[in-house]
Amino acid sequence: VVVLTLGLGIGANTAVFSVLDSVLLKPLSYPQAEELVALRHIAPGATGTSSSDGLTLAPSMYFTYSEQNRVFQSLGVWTTTISTVTGLAEPEQVRVVLISDGVLQALNVPPAAGRWLSAVDQVGTTRPAPSVFMATNTIMIGYGYWQRRFGGDRSVIGRTITVDSRPKEIVGVMPQGFRIGNSEADVIWPAAFDRGRLTLGGFNYQGVARLRPGITISQANADVARLVPIWMDSWSD
Numbered sequence: 001v002v003v004l005t006l007g008l009g010i011g012a013n014t015a016v017f018s019v020l021d022s023v024l025l026k027p028l029s030y031p032q033a034e035e036l037v038a039l040r041h042i043a044p045g046a047t048g049t050s051s052s053d054g055l056t057l058a059p060s061m062y063f064t065y066s067e068q069n070r071v072f073q074s075l076g077v078w079t080t081t082i083s084t085v086t087g088l089a090e091p092e093q094v095r096v097v098l099i100s101d102g103v104l105q106a107l108n109v110p111p112a113a114g115r116w117l118s119a120v121d122q123v124g125t126t127r128p129a130p131s132v133f134m135a136t137n138t139i140m141i142g143y144g145y146w147q148r149r150f151g152g153d154r155s156v157i158g159r160t161i162t163v164d165s166r167p168k169e170i171v172g173v174m175p176q177g178f179r180i181g182n183s184e185a186d187v188i189w190p191a192a193f194d195r196g197r198l199t200l201g202g203f204n205y206q207g208v209a210r211l212r213p214g215i216t217i218s219q220a221n222a223d224v225a226r227l228v229p230i231w232m233d234s235w236s237d
Contacts, residue, residue: 031108032210035073037220038181039065039207057207059132059191060198062100064231065207071215071223076102077191077205080183087162088149094163094186100193103180106210112143114157114172117190121171124192132202134192139168143176145186163187181206200235 030036041055057065057077066075078099085092104116117140124134141156150156160167174188211220 035211035213036106037209037211037217039075039209039224041203055203057205058198058200058202059100059193059205060200060202060235061231062102062205062207063193063195063198064234065209065224065227066100066102068227068230069223071212071220072106072209073212074102074105075207075209076100076104076106077207078103078180078183079191079205080185083164083187083189085161085163085187086165094145095184096187096189097180097183097185098189098191099180100191100205103208106208107180108210109175109178111140111172112146112175113154114140114170116140116172117188121190122192124194132194132197134194135166136190136192137167137169138171138190139163140172140174140188141170142174142185142188143178144184146173163189181208198235200232 039057041057059077062075062077066072069075076099078097081096081098082093083096085094099117101117101119101122117138121136121138124136139161146152146156156170156173158169158171160169162168168189174185178184180188209220
């Protein structure tokens with residue numbers, strides 16, 4: 001694992017930004033895996049950083065890092081949760097990976113059927129108060145869930161199922177063995193963040209990125225050092 005450090009400020013604390021290489025992302029052999037990095041911050045003394053795993057990313061970081069970086073081809077954030085699917089048989093709890101735009105593009109694994117979630121799928125229609133998410137209409141499903149519930153039927157693409165009492169159109173199926181980090185999902189759900197409700201906080205998301213060709217870890221490290229004060233200034237109100 002390649003660990004890189006630099007000095008940056010989070011409040012009154014001294015922090016270290018770390019980039020971990022693709023050794024954490026190898027349950028599946030991703031294309032050009034040497035370009036993949038996982039993003040994490042270590043901020044000794046900062047609230048919520050007692051774990052040796054350090055500080056993960058906030059949604060506001062995702063927007064700053066993905067929109068203003070100079071070193072990544074794609075960058076996204078993700079987390080896991082549990083949801084309930086109804087209407088197929090008995091209500092069933094399913095494993096969900098909630099992803100921003102950029103996660104699937106960074107991992108670059110083609111779907112087994114249908115298409116990836118895209119930026120269009122991240123645009124929500126309504127916001128359940130007081131959530132930072134907007135309601136979305138599309139999902140992808142994992143290979144295991146596709147086989148278990150739909151018998152591998154490719155006509156599942158375009159079908160609507162009810163997840164957490166909301167109709168969701170299935171737009172794609174990921175291939176057998178696909179994982180995001182160590183998480184194998186039944187359902188992959190777009191994270192449509194409401195930017196107007198985001199702040200500096202909420203460090204609850206894993207980050208993954210793909211380096212641009214020819215970019216070194218040191219260059220990526222320096223670019224994130226440039227972005228951290230931009231992030232702090234942009235979201236401190």
